[in-house]
Amino acid sequence: MRYINFEEEEAVIPDEFFMNEALKEAHEALKLDEVPIGAVIVHKGRIIGRGHNLTERLSDVTAHAEMQAFTAAANYTGGKYLKDCTLYVTIEPCVMCAGAAFWTQISRIVYGASDPQRGFSRISERIVHPRTEVIFGIKATECGQLVKDFFLRKRNKS
Amino acid sequence: MRYINFEEEEAVIPDEFFMNEALKEAHEALKLDEVPIGAVIVHKGRIIGRGHNLTERLSDVTAHAEMQAFTAAANYTGGKYLKDCTLYVTIEPCVMCAGAAFWTQISRIVYGASDPQRGFSRISERIVHPRTEVIFGIKATECGQLVKDFFLRKRNKS
Numbered sequence: 001m002r003y004i005n006f007e008e009e010e011a012v013i014p015d016e017f018f019m020n021e022a023l024k025e026a027h028e029a030l031k032l033d034e035v036p037i038g039a040v041i042v043h044k045g046r047i048i049g050r051g052h053n054l055t056e057r058l059s060d061v062t063a064h065a066e067m068q069a070f071t072a073a074a075n076y077t078g079g080k081y082l083k084d085c086t087l088y089v090t091i092e093p094c095v096m097c098a099g100a101a102f103w104t105q106i107s108r109i110v111y112g113a114s115d116p117q118r119g120f121s122r123i124s125e126r127i128v129h130p131r132t133e134v135i136f137g138i139k140a141t142e143c144g145q146l147v148k149d150f151f152l153r154k155r156n157k158s
Numbered sequence: 159m160r161y162i163n164f165e166e167e168e169a170v171i172p173d174e175f176f177m178n179e180a181l182k183e184a185h186e187a188l189k190l191d192e193v194p195i196g197a198v199i200v201h202k203g204r205i206i207g208r209g210h211n212l213t214e215r216l217s218d219v220t221a222h223a224e225m226q227a228f229t230a231a232a233n234y235t236g237g238k239y240l241k242d243c244t245l246y247v248t249i250e251p252c253v254m255c256a257g258a259a260f261w262t263q264i265s266r267i268v269y270g271a272s273d274p275q276r277g278f279s280r281i282s283e284r285i286v287h288p289r290t291e292v293i294f295g296i297k298a299t300e301c302g303q304l305v306k307d308f309f310l311r312k313r314n315k316s
Contacts, residue, residue, distance in 0.1 A: 080214075127253050
């Protein structure tokens with residue numbers, strides 16, 4: 001038999017699994033007629049913060065999925081830094097959210113679909129902390145399609 | 159005699175007046191042993207949002223003075239955009255806060271002291287919305303000195 005040390009095994013949980021959790025958050029936003037973007041923050045295989053876009057509901061441009069997730073994770077850990085954590089978010093973070101990620105010193109950012117209009121990388125990759133690893137393209141089609149369909153429905157209604 | 163229409167007169171309230179209000183917020187942060195940065199948001203001569211840095215108190219890197227002020231102003235107006243508003247902040251906004259200002263479509267940003275380490279302009283001036291006017295250097299010495307003295311005291315203590 002083989003003993004499994006979960007602390008060692010956790011690394012094998014694939015990014016797709018957590019991106020799927022972020023997608024669940026995006027669907028929560030969709031239910032509220034918000035732009036469907038979702039995020040989770042993971043530490044050692046455990047989700048410690050979740051968030052979905054609530055800018056319309058809260059009438060607050062700062063209420064992006066990532067910002068909610070950062071605040072939730074900070075509440076969970078009791079500390080403001082998110083070292084050894086990964087942010088999973090369905091769409092490329094905007095400048096504000098990437099700027100917030102910088103302050104958290106988060107270890108990894110994994111995003112689904114790129115955002116050529118408002119993504120941070122259109123301005124500068126230097127917005128992200130030099131020690132933060134950035135991975136993108138995980139479930140990109142599904143993540144991107146959710147937002148595209150949302151705006152398509154909005155345009156067809158008006 | 160002369161009737162004064164406050165709606166017309168308001169434009170003459172000098173930026174120094176509102177920067178002083180932002181400085182009062184910075185002093186509130188200082189009382190809590192937070193990095194002393196303060197902000198107010200002004201619409202037609204009236205302060206509609208105030209905020210001071212609370213990152214330590216809230217263990218939350220997103221709790222910058224400007225972010226608190228944006229949220230407060232949005233709560234006040236009930237809308238998420240801050241057109242025809244001015245943000246006064248004692249120190250140059252960071253990337254996160256300038257990115258948030260972009261989303262608010264705020265008309266003017268007036269800041270005191272520049273921040274060569276973390277100010278948005280070290281990355282790109284394109285972070286700010288193209289229709290947002292940026293003015294800086296208002297009460298710069300006082301605004302900057304407050305933060306410098308804070309860190310000097312911290313270093314001397316440790």
